Amino acid sequence: SQTIHQWPATLVQPVGSPLSLECTVEGTSNPNLYWYRQAAGRGLQLLFYSVGIGQISSEVPQNLSASRPQDRQFILSSKKLLLSDSGFYLCAWSSWLGYTFGSGTRLTVV
């Protein structure tokens, strides 16, 4: 069966510090992968998606970047965090039936 792992679960980082969130998928090959941000427990905003190794599409201009160094690994990064980067970050992979989400990372920038 397919599983998705996302870590860390919570993170508190000072303004200006770097960020690296990692997501890995098991049980499937060449998945489409996504990073979403959710504000205040409401709707999800698509940040990045990837259809293959090294292929990254950005949906919104922002302080973040994404990379896909391996088929089942998706990384969300920032060189210098801003206060506005705080939020709940979710990784997901997709099939025709729907999306499977990771358990999320709660990022607080202080």
Place this chain on the structure above:
Amino acid sequence: TQLLEQSPQFLSIQEGENLTVYCNSSSVFSSLQWYRQEPGEGPVLLVTVVTGGEVKKLKRLTFQFGDARKDSSLHITAAQPGDTGLYLCAGGRISGGSNYKLTFGKGTLLTVNP
């Protein structure tokens, strides 16, 4: 940008009551999905509907996709406290050849009081 409007945004009811949540858009989607999310967790897929007019039932939950594939509804019968959570609808479209992208509504936060 395709927008999905969910209503109501907040709903607080007593155990045993029935409720309906709506998801509307001016755009046509190839599929419509409903997710349920609990605090601090990722959304979990409840159902996918792909055919206009389709109705799916999942125990006490009934999902309907509009004939024009622009809207959907979720009906819960005899709600229970365990139904409490954020209900998100999401419309799916093929984009860029192989990518299946979802557009999410802002969700309906349901609280079922015992």
